[in-house]
Amino acid sequence: MENAKEMGTAIVIDEMDRKILDVLQVEGRITNLELAERIGLSSAPCMRRVRTLEETGVINSYVALVDPARIGLGFDVIVELRLKQQNRESFARFEKKVINLPEVVECCMIAGDWDYALRVVSSDLASYQSFILDRLMHPDTDIASYRTTIILRKVKSTTKIDSSLF
Amino acid sequence: MENAKEMGTAIVIDEMDRKILDVLQVEGRITNLELAERIGLSSAPCMRRVRTLEETGVINSYVALVDPARIGLGFDVIVELRLKQQNRESFARFEKKVINLPEVVECCMIAGDWDYALRVVSSDLASYQSFILDRLMHPDTDIASYRTTIILRKVKSTTKIDSSLF
DNA sequence: TGTGTCGCGCGCATAAGATGCGCTGCGAAG
DNA sequence: CTTCGCAGCGCATCTTATGCGCGCGACACA
Incomplete structure (x- = not known):
């Protein structure tokens, strides 16, 4: 019980997060390096944001979609x-x-x-x-x-x- | 026009492919190494199968699911x-x-x-x-x-x- | 206005994974 | 019986991820 997911802490999503989600919701397997470049950030803070989105439950899971x-x-x-x-x-x-x-x-x-x-x-x-x-x-x-x-x-x-x- | 996707070549899916799809449809970002271990294959042939599933269009895309x-x-x-x-x-x-x-x-x-x-x-x-x-x-x-x-x-x-x- | 602190960015070094290549074994066709 | 091709294996190399430490700017407070 020490992260936002369990605590119900308010989740703040800014423009960068929105950009990340827009990309990951279409290309879930993009590398962090390319994602970072795409949204205009270096790899480390990009990764940190993605991890936060995962931990807070905004990103639920990653899946392969079959036709x-x-x-x-x-x-x-x-x-x-x-x-x-x-x-x-x-x-x-x-x-x-x-x-x-x-x-x-x-x-x-x-x-x-x-x-x-x-x-x-x-x-x-x-x-x-x-x-x-x-x-x-x-x-x-x-x-x-x-x-x-x-x-x-x-x-x-x-x-x-x-x-x-x- | 040289792959199964465009040619409409019959797609054969065997037990290994099924195992792969069952995993990737739930954990789309699993590493190839762990996927290979999970389904009981070494990494190289596992990767080859995944690529084939992607190229034939069985795997349409990978996405992040947001809550x-x-x-x-x-x-x-x-x-x-x-x-x-x-x-x-x-x-x-x-x-x-x-x-x-x-x-x-x-x-x-x-x-x-x-x-x-x-x-x-x-x-x-x-x-x-x-x-x-x-x-x-x-x-x-x-x-x-x-x-x-x-x-x-x-x-x-x-x-x-x-x-x-x- | 100075100062402590916190959030959030950067880049680098190391660990982990992906990718390409050559080798081997097995089953079908000639 | 031999040959061919598919599909496995393991290794070497290149790419990516991950875990640091560092610096900048915003904000609160004395």
Whole structure:
């Protein structure tokens, strides 16, 4: 309990940090040397800033993004669903299950007509169907009903949060 | 035009590649040395495989993921909308606009009641409202109508595509 | 106004990692 | 049986990271 992350210390992000984040959110594996040059700083203070951003949790992690289409997973769908019972135990049980389903890459509890919205990756309609029937709607499921929305095309999909927003 | 990416050569991914992808999708900045050790290979062939995965486009890019909540962007909403006219020009014009809106981190053309589903990041209800009114629904907008769904909680959000799926 | 201190920059020396190269073993094709 | 090519290994070299110490400028306080 001695860093900003645990202490909840106010996180101050200045223009340099913004520049760093704008670069790292697109080129996560850039060398510190090039990053420093890019933002106009020498390597040591640049590194110090990056470390601070990591330690305060602003930078959560670094990941490689794989192209789903190249590995035969070009078929994405949105699934909205309602549970049989809207209570904490039911929600917890469902969420625990969903977290362990690799096909589900996103799951949000939402306000409105449905309880949850999921994004599911699959290879085609057939494999999506077997996912729904065999894995999501298994005999003792908590799900009361669901609706599938097919994604025709991904127009935009980014992990980058533009620095103009913060 | 001399690599698999442009030629459309079949991409073969074996168990080793799967192991590599499983690691890099979670620890994108791991050193080649440690990655090699982790998957049980020496550094040189490990590196060769990683390079091939990059060149074939299986690995699209490496990025740093920032925690939206830590920079005051903890309020996500889903926006579904329909355009005034369902023709190519109208779609193209709308999409071009959406791509340049940093608040929109995801935009899918969908089948069903609506034309598009978007995910929008913002700091709170007030700033979301001004985004909708000032930036999305500007006077000469192509949007006929929209519906906002507030995300109460993100249960799961991953960029990782589990190797069991491909 | 002088002075202590703190944040934040710089550059350098050393440790760690990446990269390129040649060598070897194994399996398929001729 | 031989040859070829793929995919592994280890080593030598070059690049990068990391951990110092140093100096500058802002700010608080006597």
